[in-house]
Amino acid sequence: MERIDLDAADPGFAEALASQPGGERIAACFMCRTCVASCPISAVDRRFHPLRIIRLALYGLKQEVLASDFIWLCSSCYACQERCPQGVKISDFMTLLKNLAVKEGHVPRGIRAQLDLIREHGRIYPIDDFDNKKRNKAGLPSLPTSCDVVAKLA
Amino acid sequence: MNYALFLGCTIPARSRNYEMSARRVAEKVGLSLVDVEEFVCCGFPAKNSDREFSETLGGYNLALAQQRGMDICVLCSSCASALTETAHRLSSDPRARDRVNGRIAAAGLRYDGDVRVRHFARLLLEDVAPETITSRCERDLTDLRVAVHYGCHYLKPSEIYDGFDDVEAPDSVEALLRLAGVDVVDYPSKKMCCGGPVLPVDEKLALAVAHEKLTQLRDAGAEALCLVCPFCSVMYDGNQKGIESEFDESYGLPVLYLTQILGLAMGFGRKELGLNMNVVKTKKLLARYFE
Ligand code: SF4
Numbered sequence: 001m002e003r004i005d006l007d008a009a010d011p012g013f014a015e016a017l018a019s020q021p022g023g024e025r026i027a028a029c030f031m032c033r034t035c036v037a038s039c040p041i042s043a044v045d046r047r048f049h050p051l052r053i054i055r056l057a058l059y060g061l062k063q064e065v066l067a068s069d070f071i072w073l074c075s076s077c078y079a080c081q082e083r084c085p086q087g088v089k090i091s092d093f094m095t096l097l098k099n100l101a102v103k104e105g106h107v108p109r110g111i112r113a114q115l116d117l118i119r120e121h122g123r124i125y126p127i128d129d130f131d132n133k134k135r136n137k138a139g140l141p142s143l144p145t146s147c148d149v150v151a152k153l154a
Numbered sequence: 155m156n157y158a159l160f161l162g163c164t165i166p167a168r169s170r171n172y173e174m175s176a177r178r179v180a181e182k183v184g185l186s187l188v189d190v191e192e193f194v195c196c197g198f199p200a201k202n203s204d205r206e207f208s209e210t211l212g213g214y215n216l217a218l219a220q221q222r223g224m225d226i227c228v229l230c231s232s233c234a235s236a237l238t239e240t241a242h243r244l245s246s247d248p249r250a251r252d253r254v255n256g257r258i259a260a261a262g263l264r265y266d267g268d269v270r271v272r273h274f275a276r277l278l279l280e281d282v283a284p285e286t287i288t289s290r291c292e293r294d295l296t297d298l299r300v301a302v303h304y305g306c307h308y309l310k311p312s313e314i315y316d317g318f319d320d321v322e323a324p325d326s327v328e329a330l331l332r333l334a335g336v337d338v339v340d341y342p343s344k345k346m347c348c349g350g351p352v353l354p355v356d357e358k359l360a361l362a363v364a365h366e367k368l369t370q371l372r373d374a375g376a377e378a379l380c381l382v383c384p385f386c387s388v389m390y391d392g393n394q395k396g397i398e399s400e401f402d403e404s405y406g407l408p409v410l411y412l413t414q415i416l417g418l419a420m421g422f423g424r425k426e427l428g429l430n431m432n433v434v435k436t437k438k439l440l441a442r443y444f445e
């Protein structure tokens with residue numbers, strides 16, 4: 001584990017997180033590691049460690065948390081959140097961090113691409129005439145090949 | 155009762171076998187599914203990057219169902235969790251509801267917060283009598299050894315699902331398979347995530363997560379894996395070959411949707427259930443029923 005530099009801390013970060021959905025109970029974490037033990041990603045890659053992310057956030061290490069790739073390895077599986085004895089909404093907290101990271105301009109290419117597809121086509125797999133042909137052949141109804149409404153919703 | 159069928163993005167484009175088999179089974183047990191062309195993405199893929207936009211998409215879909223006076227039936231677990239979560243937030247948080255209504259007004263819609271969202275498997279359990287299901291099953295599947303992968307969002311977060319199944323000891327999908335007479339196989343990592351959401355971020359890591367489970371399934375002697383989510387299918391069916399070569403394994407484990415297995419029990423043919431579209435070939439496994 002690399003060293004952390006507490007001088008880089010933003011004292012208001014933890015407080016700002018606590019007022020947003022997912023961040024409410026992070027200060028209640030008592031480091032029991034139930035989340036780590038439940039995490040399917042930690043099980044195959046020790047670099048990913050939900051408790052470490054929570055601690056970094058509580059220390060106010062905003063850049064360290066938001067600019068890291070690690071938050072994006074969370075699969076949002078809720079295994080940790082279902083079990084946390086302190087009621088920390090860990091999965092929702094990871095979602096919150098990812099949203100904040102995007103606002104700061106840190107977003108993996110694959111995730112960005114999905115968002116762009118939805119904004120343009122209303123779906124991550126746009127339907128074309130060829131898809132509809134295959135659908136009809138399978139006895140399934142056609143679906144719209146374009147979607148104007150999402151532009152109005154965004 | 156009519157249900158608005160919410161297909162989402164993945165199923166109509168990538169999992170026609172799931173859609174075909176679900177429609178067959180629904181008709182057989184008397185669930186009436188209504189197509190709504192205007193539905194857009196459930197919001198799940200946008201949740202990590204822009205949660206408010208994700209809720210707007212969810213609210214738009216919910217409002218379309220409300221306009222038709224119908225509850226929503228979903229086939230994909232990610233759609234289930236995103237739409238259920240948004241429905242919960244919009245009925246419990248007036249500020250979120252006002253924000254979403256401010257957006258969807260541009261499409262001439264408004265959501266007041268009373269649409270129920272349920273997964274197809276849950277509908278089968280809650281809205282169809284067990285005798286109806288057993289009485290429709292005519293093919294004997296007692297020699298088919300099937301293991302179930304529940305996946306994450308079919309059950310979690312539990313706070314939005316009114317406890318319809320037990321997160322730590324799920325049984326709802328197995329209960330349906332038992333009704334159809336299938337031999338259900340247990341294995342240790344039944345509740346483990348498929349790794350799918352990590353695929354666009356770190357493919358190798360995602361495959362490593364799925365590798366764990368496939369190995370356990372082979373060791374447990376499962377002949378097939380049963381799924382209720384098209385995202386999980388991308389991992390176990392679509393990527394099974396890739397996992398085999400990456401980790402030097404050989405599984406050849408057919409991966410079927412719950413509705414394909416139920417449809418099989420109900421006597422439908424291979425093509426009627428799209429069993430010829432599964433990536434890992436199902437022909438050898440099912441030869442005993444079709445020869
Ligand atoms: S399970 Fe909860 S209390 Fe325990 S370490 Fe994780 S977040 Fe902290």
Ligand code: SF4
Binds near residue numbers: 040050074
């Ligand atoms: S939700 Fe994220 S942090 Fe929690 S167990 Fe799943 S992958 Fe790990």
